[in-house]
Amino acid sequence: MELEKIKKKMRSGPVLFSEYKLGEGVKKALQLGRENILFELKDSGLKGRGGAGFPTATKWMLSGASLSDKKFIVCNADEGEPGTFKDRVLLLEYPELVFEGMIIGGYTIGAKEGILYLRGEYEYILKSLEDFLEMLRKDKLLGNNILGNENFSFNITIRLGSGAYVCGEETALIESLEGYRGEPRNRPPYPVNTGYLGHPTVVNNVETLASVPHIILKGGEWFKKHGTDKSTGSKLFSVSGDCDKPGVYELPWGTSIAELLKVVEAKNTKAVQVGGASGICLPKSQFNRVLGYEDAATGGSIIVFNESRNMLKVLKNFMEFFVEESCGQCTPCRIGNIKLLEAIEKIENNDFTFSYINNLKELGRTMQLASKCGLGQSSPNSFISILENFKDEIFGLNGKGKNNG
């Protein structure tokens, strides 16, 4: 197959960055059949890599069980979380994994169409992806009667986003695909039952889908050998910030923060933001924590801050992001984020009381509980964790609240 020629394999890693031959995943999947695919997937323990960590096998099973004449597989390549750029690497260097994951997904749940929702800023990848799809069609891996299978036809189209962070949220993504404002929907009903155009839809992250061909080929048992009990397999981490070797790394789940910092050659590290702007910020004392769904969960974003950074400024930067990127439809997030930002400004100006700050932490709790989607539910994370973990720096050096003696 001529595709092999244009491939540049420079990376190595235990799962995703390991050897793979184009088309083998799909071939094996068609041999296995739906039941066995789902079995291997379930056995592998694969969970969503987009952030929420929902078991992929369950998602596929639910939509597979939904009765409908039309179903969709959507690949979420909106990659908008600040500090994440691992999906881009997969799309540029390992597109066969992503597309084959979609094809296998389509086969498993009974979808004939797949859509790749590509982040607007990645438009420059579009051409190479389109070319790749064309080659897949030539190789009979895409289109009618895939690999000669009478009962399986599948097509993939690529759609571009327009730069809203919230459109990475799966239901906002679907609204956007349908041509509406990118606003998250009410749940339930979930996309697996009522998704794109009202049909059962599986939305998976690029990396989740890219893991599938490897699992199908080598088995769930093999996949499970990597990682921890609750976080099986490996993970791509996009590391940025104060380190000598920023970039995308494939490491097994269960790697500790300290180990990761060593790999990327970070020095004088003061804090690590795990999970992007919507994640949590860990101080030195917690660098022994491990990356995984059971401890420090992340969709892949790791931002390193060294001693020279002002954590209040870091926090302010995150909050400004949310004030702007909230879709604005629900109260806790639309107004809550601006209140948190105002509080940061008050702290900067040393014009606050601790009871006021505590009120706002409680507000943050309400936002986590009552916001409509993951954006508002996680935007207070950095506020709460930075004010808690760096209180000495923020309140100690800087003095005290005006009315606080």
Add this chain to the structure above:
Amino acid sequence: MVKRENERIPVSQQAHVVDKPKDLTNIGGTVSVQINEKKITVPLGTTILEACQLNQIHIPTLCHHPDLCIAGVCRVCVVEVEKMRTLQTACSFPIMSPIKIKTSTEMVRKARRHIIDLLLSEHYGECYSCFRNGNCELQNLAKEYGVDNYTFGHVQSPRYEVDNSSAAVVRDMNKCVLCKRCVRTCIDFQEVGVLEAIDRGHDTHVGTFLDKPLADVVCINCGQCINRCPTAALRANDPSDEIWTAIDDPKKHVVIQTAPSPRAAIGEEFGQEPGKSFTGELNTALRRIGFDRVFDTNFTADLTIMEEGTELLTRLKKALVDKDQSVKLPQFTSCSPGWVKYIEHFYPEYLDYLSTAKSPQQMFGALIKTFYAKEENIDPADIVTVALMPCAAKKFECNRPEMYDSGFKDVDYGLTTREMAKMIREAGIYLPEMPKSQFDDPFGDASGAGLIFGATGGVMEAALRTAYELITGREVPFENLIIEPCRGFEGVKQASVKLENCVEQYKFLEGVELKFVVAHGTANAKIVMEMLKNGELNDVHFVEVMACPGGCLGGGGQPIPTSAEIRKKRAEAIYEEEATLPIRKSHENTHVTYLYEKFLTDGPCGKLSHKLLHTHYVKRGKYIS
């Protein structure tokens, strides 16, 4: 019978409309849930909110409205659902499995209070200088949750300019809570699509296309958005100050005409249950306020039937006898100014199908400043005409440049039911206790046919009563003159009557099946217009369209709140009152006969009536420059 498919409702919200089984004992059709300590059984797909309402458990709401699809955006209705990580919104959560719900835990109460505090922190306005004071859902929430301070501060200056551009609707986004009820009303319910959320994040606000003034976009002035706004962010353009000034001016002769629907609803403004008419009481109150004459718009409703009916017969004759291909049939009614503006914007190429007859309000204005002025010997320049209407669009209509046929502005002010109630209160009058009185001459009490104009199908029913009788010489073949197919709230109704044994003059209609269609709400009007486009109305003769759901009784100037149930009660009030009236056919209104004898001497659709009672329309189109 015509299925209304609303494609715009986001599918996630459509999906909540689970067809609930009628038979609750049906296996699999129900699910048992536990709400607080109580175990209940509900049909599958019932929302938590519905389940609570059925069981007298109060859940606060703000963005929820019974007329509209679910939004789930305000988050005030959150409850705890066991095993779920976050709180869930009761209004949007369909019960599909046995769940345990808690509606008033500390977590729930705290979250609700936070949400209310957040809304208040951004709400620029003071209740005591606000027209929704005492009838505001935000104020109610603040009261319910005992808000006594601004936990998260309070805005000190307005963020948005008030949009006063429209003659009908005033938008003050400083009081907006972004519940998007207006958006859902305009897009999903009315299918006009003027309002949408604009911008993102904290800058999100409800706006028009490119944030243009409301007067410059395709708003049809129906005011339905006002009726569903929980706060004072939307209100009608209120002329009551000018009206007070006119009343206080001894030189001015101030007359008021009152439409049928406000009478059937104004009681609600005085704490009365919906469904009771206050016609006689209102007449007295208006005189006490200082109006010099109180007239019944139903008089010109009867006149409309004569004019529009004659126009229809002329069109039919041209089509059937003269075989004139250019005649446009079916003829559409033109008494709803919201509908008129809708067709001007969205179907301008079909304007010739509209009857040229003015609405009853405008006919009245033109007659008051001509016929009445002459009869009473008053200089029309000294007459101020006010129209009490259930409608916001009537404010726009009376300001149309075409409406100066008397040589003056035919109707000076359109006043809504809500604004009238305010004036009555201001005058220190408690309406329900007023003694009853009659309407003034020379227009007197009108026929019941005019009265039912207030409900969807009313114009059709009134027209049929008259047309059938003129054509055949016999009463319509319906018991008690109640033409059942015209009644009820189905979106698009179709029916027909066969014309047999016609009188000599109308022999050309012998054997014709007179077909008619009735639609209310512009979403249904759109269906009808698409049917017309597709040739599905080729054999239909007459179409009634009202821009507002339910007809005028659901108009944009009517008391707030509104719901299908309230509208149904108002309709009942109208039909009940109608049944008691001595005259129930427009052509039997002796005041109308008198007018044609004395003033419009060349008869319906004659020269003078064409000058005063008919109008023309503007091809507006939907593209905005």
